[in-house]
Amino acid sequence: MPTLQDVAREAGVSKMTVSNVLNGHRDRVSPATIARVMEVVGRLGYVPNATARSLSARRSNLVALAFPGRDAGGIEPLMNPHDSLFLGEVEAHVTQAGLYLMAHSVNSVESTANSLRSWNVDGAIFLGTRADEVAALHRAYEAPMVFIDNHGTSPQISNVGIEDRLGGSLAGRRLVEAGHRRIGFVGPAFDEPGVVRERHAGFVQALAEAGLELRPEHVVRCNASFDAAVDAARQVLAAPDRPTAVFATADIIAAGLLKGFVRAGFPVPDQMSIIGFDDLEVARHVTPEITTLRQDIPGKARAAVEVLLAQLAQWPTVRSERRVLGVTLVERGSVGPPPAIPIN
Amino acid sequence: MPTLQDVAREAGVSKMTVSNVLNGHRDRVSPATIARVMEVVGRLGYVPNATARSLSARRSNLVALAFPGRDAGGIEPLMNPHDSLFLGEVEAHVTQAGLYLMAHSVNSVESTANSLRSWNVDGAIFLGTRADEVAALHRAYEAPMVFIDNHGTSPQISNVGIEDRLGGSLAGRRLVEAGHRRIGFVGPAFDEPGVVRERHAGFVQALAEAGLELRPEHVVRCNASFDAAVDAARQVLAAPDRPTAVFATADIIAAGLLKGFVRAGFPVPDQMSIIGFDDLEVARHVTPEITTLRQDIPGKARAAVEVLLAQLAQWPTVRSERRVLGVTLVERGSVGPPPAIPIN
DNA sequence: CTGAAAGCGCTTACAG
């Protein structure tokens, strides 16, 4: 494996001239020398050693994407289409920018911070971290960091997210508009700040504007998993004063509910309406297809990388940036009017 | 950020003693010294610099997972649940082993090889590479490499895959057993060696054993995308001597076909039977749920990392290893007998 | 426009 030294010798110049050529400081080198060096680089198949470069330049060209690990209590890491799609997009943009992506599941803030420090990563993007973890991370490692979908963090924290609250309220309005008066909510816990809490808040607000309230017995806890949602359908149906429509905070939940309702003899949307969130592929796989709030995941990934690159360029002058992407209602087939003749 | 030097000074020992303690060469150090060093490490919050370590040790602790990029002509990178699930599992095992994962989309073999060389990665796992790329990769970079789902590569190439041919033949047999005589095949191109070709071969063989043949007009090309499969359904229905059942080489295709068939007025399984492959979540999302050939993706990821670690341990004595995981038929609701009263 | 020197933070023989 040829080194800088080899190239320099072969081209009859010093190592640092080669370095200058390779790093684009070409104003410091004569065109003839550049040509000679490039020829040798090509002939020898020279590839710079990234670890050596990182060590001496104190810049690694490494970006980490951190996502919730197994210990985070959720489903398997990256089982979630949102996270995997996001990762794929981030990788593409990071590569595009000439950087490298380290994929890292976070099981503990400490070990994650240590990995970042150890590799001296230039920056990191975090999926699914809580507000307290955000703070700890910033304390443990000084580098540009962009968080995704965080709510309730200080404005000094760079964040890319979507209009979760608006999404929730659009969902609520859509169901109200369809004529529903008893509307349920199905989603994960929302006692901590986060997307679910925001969506819930927007939803409650929309109901309130219509003079309706979200009754506690119409709120069903359910993780973002299909099977959990199939079960949750039973709880919805068993609730006193059964709702005629539900807002699910994720399409995968909506899809599970759909199966659960139909299985229990409640066709959708004839006997039960459902509105989802995300507009993942699953929303179109099922029949009827799910009416949902669309978010732009590739756009979010692009924004996250943009914000990170901007911070890298400014570093160490941190100027935090918060970006909020829109959501739009996608009409499909899972919302209808309340049943004229309810079952039961 | 404290360095080895700082720890050494503080503990009153040499750098290399600290290094020995940290790298587990503890037999070379007295218990008392170990304790003192560890105390200082903890107190200072020392984290070894991975790039420095890589540079001097000529071992990076970095493993790359390469997956098809945008230019590979498929869908968006990692949109595919198989790849993203696999990635998540690999990350977990790699981390478990104290290594780090670099995620890398491959758009060209050259640039991928350069990245591997540049970072001096200890090994790599490759998803979705063709036989010719495999060879080029091995030529371009000397390190343990494990390929996934390759067929037709030489035995010196380490590979982890599944019984694709058996899967195809189980699919064929199942449909024959259900009484079908006109059976179609829907999947991507299979002119090159690969999983699709194997599944096709097994399928054809199963039909042959039943005295049936796969008629060319009953073979429909279709990429592994839901929308493409919805379209493909029309082609299946329009074929002369319309089949009463189809084998789809991927669940996502099966799901699309299901939607296409139902939309066209052909209920599944009453008028049309479908059998899929993979047993991804989508197979259970739809109604009826899809009968499919299950493969163990987490198991494949585990095996891939195992094989890679084994080679790392032996390196540079390469002993290639090929692992083939089983497939099993999962009965669900998309296969029935041929229609007693066919439509049309 | 070009180069000699120092240094990034580690590990690796080697010596004692």
Add this chain to the structure above:
DNA sequence: CTGAAAGCGCTTACAG
């Protein structure tokens, strides 16, 4: 059991 020295392959001021 412990350490001094050399070196991994680069980049960074600095000097000319």
